[in-house]
Amino acid sequence: MSLERPSAVAGTEGADQAAPDSVVAAHALDRRTRAAARTHLLRAGGLLALLAALLFCAVLSIAVGAKDIPLPVVWNAVWNPDGGYDTSVVWELRMPRTVLGVFVGAALGLAGALMQGLTRNPIAEPGILGVNSGAAAAVVVAIFVFGLTSPTAYVWFGFVGAAVAAVLVYALGSRGRTGATPVRLALAGTAVAAVLQGLVYGITVIDEFVFDQIRFWQVGSLVGRDLELFLRIWPFLAVGIVLALALGPALNTIALGEDLAAALGAHINRTRTLVALAIVLLCGGATAAAGPIWFVGLIVPHVARSMVGPDQRWMLPYSALLAAILLTGADIVGRVLPATGELEVGIITALVGAPVFIMLVRRRRMAQL
Amino acid sequence: MTLTPARARGADGTADTAGAARRARPAPVLRLAGGRVSVLVRPRTAAVYTGLLAATAAVFAVSLAVGDYSIALDRVLWALVGYGERLDLFFVRDVRLPRALAAVLVGAALGIAGAVFQSLSRNPLGSPDIIGFTGGASAGAVATILVLGGTTLQVSLGAIVGGVATAGLVYLLALKRGVQGYRLVLVGIGINAMLLAVRDYLMTRAELTEAMTAQVWMIGSINGTAWGQALTIAASCAVLMPVVLLLGRRLRLMEMGDSTAQALGVPVGRTQVMALLAASALTGAAIAVAGPIAFIALAAPQLVRRLARTSGTALMGAALMGALLLAAADLVAQRALAPTQLPVGVVTAVIGGGYLVWVLYREWRTGNA
Numbered sequence: 001m002s003l004e005r006p007s008a009v010a011g012t013e014g015a016d017q018a019a020p021d022s023v024v025a026a027h028a029l030d031r032r033t034r035a036a037a038r039t040h041l042l043r044a045g046g047l048l049a050l051l052a053a054l055l056f057c058a059v060l061s062i063a064v065g066a067k068d069i070p071l072p073v074v075w076n077a078v079w080n081p082d083g084g085y086d087t088s089v090v091w092e093l094r095m096p097r098t099v100l101g102v103f104v105g106a107a108l109g110l111a112g113a114l115m116q117g118l119t120r121n122p123i124a125e126p127g128i129l130g131v132n133s134g135a136a137a138a139v140v141v142a143i144f145v146f147g148l149t150s151p152t153a154y155v156w157f158g159f160v161g162a163a164v165a166a167v168l169v170y171a172l173g174s175r176g177r178t179g180a181t182p183v184r185l186a187l188a189g190t191a192v193a194a195v196l197q198g199l200v201y202g203i204t205v206i207d208e209f210v211f212d213q214i215r216f217w218q219v220g221s222l223v224g225r226d227l228e229l230f231l232r233i234w235p236f237l238a239v240g241i242v243l244a245l246a247l248g249p250a251l252n253t254i255a256l257g258e259d260l261a262a263a264l265g266a267h268i269n270r271t272r273t274l275v276a277l278a279i280v281l282l283c284g285g286a287t288a289a290a291g292p293i294w295f296v297g298l299i300v301p302h303v304a305r306s307m308v309g310p311d312q313r314w315m316l317p318y319s320a321l322l323a324a325i326l327l328t329g330a331d332i333v334g335r336v337l338p339a340t341g342e343l344e345v346g347i348i349t350a351l352v353g354a355p356v357f358i359m360l361v362r363r364r365r366m367a368q369l
Numbered sequence: 370m371t372l373t374p375a376r377a378r379g380a381d382g383t384a385d386t387a388g389a390a391r392r393a394r395p396a397p398v399l400r401l402a403g404g405r406v407s408v409l410v411r412p413r414t415a416a417v418y419t420g421l422l423a424a425t426a427a428v429f430a431v432s433l434a435v436g437d438y439s440i441a442l443d444r445v446l447w448a449l450v451g452y453g454e455r456l457d458l459f460f461v462r463d464v465r466l467p468r469a470l471a472a473v474l475v476g477a478a479l480g481i482a483g484a485v486f487q488s489l490s491r492n493p494l495g496s497p498d499i500i501g502f503t504g505g506a507s508a509g510a511v512a513t514i515l516v517l518g519g520t521t522l523q524v525s526l527g528a529i530v531g532g533v534a535t536a537g538l539v540y541l542l543a544l545k546r547g548v549q550g551y552r553l554v555l556v557g558i559g560i561n562a563m564l565l566a567v568r569d570y571l572m573t574r575a576e577l578t579e580a581m582t583a584q585v586w587m588i589g590s591i592n593g594t595a596w597g598q599a600l601t602i603a604a605s606c607a608v609l610m611p612v613v614l615l616l617g618r619r620l621r622l623m624e625m626g627d628s629t630a631q632a633l634g635v636p637v638g639r640t641q642v643m644a645l646l647a648a649s650a651l652t653g654a655a656i657a658v659a660g661p662i663a664f665i666a667l668a669a670p671q672l673v674r675r676l677a678r679t680s681g682t683a684l685m686g687a688a689l690m691g692a693l694l695l696a697a698a699d700l701v702a703q704r705a706l707a708p709t710q711l712p713v714g715v716v717t718a719v720i721g722g723g724y725l726v727w728v729l730y731r732e733w734r735t736g737n738a
Contacts, residue, residue, distance in 0.1 A: 172729050187671060188729055194664050194722030201588045201715040206706075211584065212577050219569045295562040302555065344573070350566035354559040358542055361555045 043314050046307065050321040054102065057328040061098040062090060065335055066342070097222040100230050101328040101345070103237045104222070104290045107282040109323025110244040112297030113304065113316055114282075117251040118275045119185055125298040126283040129276065130189050132292040133196040134165020135284065139217060140200050143210045151217070151291075152229045158288030159236070166280040168192055174272070220293035220346025222331050233285045240281030241320065247275055248313035255310065293346045296323050299357050306360055326353060414686070417677040421689040425473060428696045432469045433461055435700075437708060467599035471591050472699040472713070473692045474602045475659045476669075478651040480691020481613055481684055483666030485648035488620045488682040489641060490554055496666045497652040501557045504564040505535025506656045507587055511568050514583045515575045524586065525657040532653050535560060540645075589662030589714030591699055598658045605654035612647045614684055616640060621681045662714050664721040665691050675728055694721055 063074050069086050076082075077090040111126040118124075126132070138161020142154045173188035204211040253266040261268055283297070304318035330348035337343060398410065433445045440448070440457055447453045448461040486496055497503050509531020513519040519527060539560050543553040568587075572580050619640045623630040627637050652666070672694075673679075673686035698716040705711060 172726060184729065187725060190664075190667060191722045191725035191729065194668075194718040195726065196722075197663065198715050198718030198722065201718065202711060205585060205588070205712060205715065206709070208577060208581060211581060215569075215572050215580060215584075219573055295566075298558060299562070343570070347566040347570050350562040354563040358556055358559045361552055361559070362542065362545060 043308055047314075047317060047321070050318065050325065054321055054325050054328070057325055057332065058098050058102060061101065061328050061332050062094045064332055065089070065094055092226065096225055096227045096230055097331065098328065100225055100289060101222050101331050102324045103230075103234060103241075104286040104293070105296065105324035105327030106241055106320040107237050107286040108293060108297040108327070109300040109304075109319040109321075110241060110316060111279045111282040111286070112299075112323075113301040113312070113319040114244055114247070114251070114275050114279050115297070116301050117255065117312055117315075118272060118279075120255070124186065125294060126279055129185075129279055129283070130165035130169040130192040130196065131162040131280070131283040132287055132294060133193040133200070135159070135162040135287040136214070136218060136292065137161055137165070137196040137199050140203050140210055140214055143213050144203050144207055147209075149213065151225055151289075152232075155229055155232055155288045159233070159284045162284030162287055163280050165192055165196060166276065166284065170273075170276045174269075217291045219344040220291040221344035222290055222327075223342060223344065225289060229289060233289045236281045236285040240278050240285065243274065243278040244282060245316055245320075247271065247278065248311075248316050251275065251312040255312070291346065293327070293349060295346070295350045295353060296326060299353055300326060303357065303360060411677075411679075414677045414679060414683070417673070418686060418689060421673075421686070421693050425689065425693045425696055428693065428700060429469050429473060432472070432696065432700045432703070433465045435704065436460065436465065463596075467596045468591055468594045468699070469696065471594040471599045471602055471658055472696045474599070474606050475591065475655045475662070476665055476691040476693070476695025477610070477688040478602065478606055478655040478691070479662065479665040479695070480669035481610060481688040482648040482651045482655075483668075483691070484670040484682050484684050484687035485613060485616075485620065485644050486666070487670050488624055489644060491624065497649065501535040501539040501560040501564065502532045502649055502652055503656070503661045504561040504568075506532035506653070507661055508535075508564040508568045510586055510656075510660070511571055511583045514586065515571045515579055518579075528656050528660075529653050532649070532656060535564065536649050585712050586660045587714075588712040589660035589717070590702075590712035591659045592702075592710050592712065594658065602654050602658045605651060609647050609651050609654075610688065613644065613651070616644050616647070617682070617684045620644060620684075624681055660712075660714065662695065662717055664717050665694055668721040668725055669694060672724065672728065675732075 062078065063069075063071055067089055069077075069089065073086050074090055077084075077087040081087045081091055108126070115124045115126050115129070135158040138157040139154050141161075142148050142157040148154045148157075169185070169189045169192045172192065173185035200214070204214060250266065250271040253261045253264060254268060254271055256264070258268060286293070300323040301315065301319050304315050304322055308314040308318055326349060327345060330352060331345045333352060334343035334345055334348040337348075430442060430445065433449075434440050434442050438456070438460055440460065444453055444457055445461055448457040449466070451458070483496055506528040510524050510528040512531070513524045513527030517523070517527075539553070539557050542560070543556040545552070572583065575583070619630070619635045622633055622635050623637060623640065631637050655662070669691040670682065670687040673683050673690040676690075677683060677686055679686070695713065695717065698720050699713045701720065702711040702713040702716045705716070
């Protein structure tokens, strides 16, 4: 009887050979439960720490900027707006971009994590659903046809363009007997994005005015976005974030592989459609608001995965918080670092984030999908 | 299922099993020299390759004949061998022939390089971007244009230096007890993001006209290609393509997984490095002549696989498909908005993307998905 005992259990429980199997099993189960509880506690603690870090970044983002305003004055301006110059700097410039940075960052991180979970492809990013190119094409057309000149003016074009492109990609990739397989989705996305990119290239080559606008929009920046823009776009982002966080368990099941997931009774196509919907809301909203910042959605999920492993229930909130920290942090650095003017947040995220990411890739064995 | 190429790994397997069942009929084998040399002849593959070749030849001939000064086909043929009016000779031999040759060869180089990268990375989204080659070349060329104000030759040189340096850097950073495919891809993404940021930064800080020049280069164009450039790409193809084709058999074995290939006697590490070098050099030559033309490297291997229904990488087919795609695209770029000539990159994106959309749509209609 003791011969049949699994060796791992036999090794640890070697002392009491006489103990009945049920007792040994109960011991092992108990130990595993305790280990799991410890892991959960650790991860929850990490989540709290990240939340604190994000809060710190947000406060810093309101307190620091090109104009040197002393901290007490900032504090006063936040709580008792008196209509003075400092108040308007805090409320009209720093507040909107801080809030926007947190929301856009979280949205991009979640969208990237969802996309990689959905396609099980490590280089999948939300742009694969055609979101970035859809938004870019719509914005280019808006500038070309209507002569619009500010991000607030073309936010709806960006959002609608992103949504239409994503729906098109999903429809093209998900029909047929097999449904939205990762490879088909990726190919459909590449195809639609290429056509739209061709449109953008064509118009920008013909019309210099459009090119002059789009080259600034396509960097991805939080500068010049007012509260008006945020008020227009936040409901989409909020719904997307809630939906994404709720999809964790379903994505975990899909990660087992389609056949196994289907055998376990998962609604694969429903989950995929909901994930795609969340990505459209998150990424369309973020891109419409800040322009295409593609690096964050691609990289942050890998970092989150290296911290908590492939469990989507933890991976998703970690991705959201890490991305929000990265974006607000990068925005602050872009404001403080250059002697004159500012660096766009899209440039900073790449220049600061990429070396850190490469270091992580080299140091650890990255959790594979 | 074990014999299905590893490309299908991490993807949905059902489509491939259905395809395998359809392909189960044994293919005729051509035996030469008393059976010591044998070639598997698949009628469909042979037919597709012949068709591609014929179509490329037709497009090539038409592109020599049409233009603002159009020449009848029989006069084109006479002009090629040196007879005819002086104007015919000038247009056919000095203006159109180098450009048409460059289009075909650059297309072939990009197609075959794309097939190698997709095979090595076992990812249908794999392309020279993965090892940072395209990103490095773009950043190098844009920096040469915007910072140094370089000539055409210097821009090509800048692109090559940028591309090679970046690819080397990515490889070195991914090197740690051997190069692991997953790590290579992730490091490539990181470096690529940094280069993109540098490029966008330069674009936003430059004068509008200079930025426009850089943009046209980045889209990819073979307008006004001279004999010198056509010979550059011809020489590169003559040397490098046979190398890649000879590696083809080993690459196919490696798609079954590195350890399986090793067990079958394939020197995996050496093959990896050689294929990577040859494909990078081909891409570099193509970029130096035409700029980073989008989509050919990505789409050509996928399209030919679907047309010929091969299970693994079809190197020769990818080259033929790339040649046809680029030659046709360049013809359209010349004539679509004549006398305005578009950069060919605009058209490759639209044609290639549109065609891929059509293929996916047809698969969905016929239930082959």
